[in-house]
Amino acid sequence: MKIQGHMFNWLAGFILLVAVVYGVWSKEPAGTTALFMAFALALMIGYYLVFTARRVDTGAQDNKAADVADDAGELGFFSPHSWQPLALGFGGALAFLGIAIGWWLVFFALPFILLGVFGWVFEYYRGADQNQ
Incomplete structure (x- = not known):
């Protein structure tokens, strides 16, 4: 790094x-x-x-003395099936389109962006008292 x-x-x-x-x-x-x-x-x-x-x-x-195989293994957890990037992408595209067409369109993009961010943050949250 x-x-x-x-x-x-x-x-x-x-x-x-x-x-x-x-x-x-x-x-x-x-x-x-x-x-x-x-x-x-x-x-x-x-x-x-x-x-x-x-x-x-x-x-x-x-x-400097490491081999390629030294960096092999698990890199982390990546969500295999998440719909949140689709909502964020649609909301972001709508928001940027609102800059070109009219600022009123940003208000329609905001729910998609908020829903995508909220869903992505809490996608694997099961509650503070529940074991995962």
């Missing part, structure tokens, strides 16, 4: 350099703003990965 975090931080530095050069040469605010936002996003991801790498065990990708 540590190497991926450093890669995102290097990418953030490159995007910052490109944003400054692009902003000075083009004097175009939309592209410059987008590049600075891409810099911020890459920096947030890089910081999160480096910060999380300090708290978890070292993975095989951080060991």
Whole structure:
């Protein structure tokens, strides 16, 4: 995880350099703003990965002498059948369509987004007192 975090931080530095050069040469605010936002996003991801790498065990990708087989095994639990991404995708598409057509459409997208997020968060929740 540590190497991926450093890669995102290097990418953030490159995007910052490109944003400054692009902003000075083009004097175009939309592209410059987008590049600075891409810099911020890459920096947030890089910081999160480096910060999380300090708290978890070292993975095989951080060991230079590791083999490919050292990273084999279970990676985590992934839901095999979830309808929540469909609701979130539909709600997100409707919300972004509302930006193009009219802001009133966002109000129709909001229930789908809230239902998808609520369903995804509590998909495997069985209650505080029940054994799973």
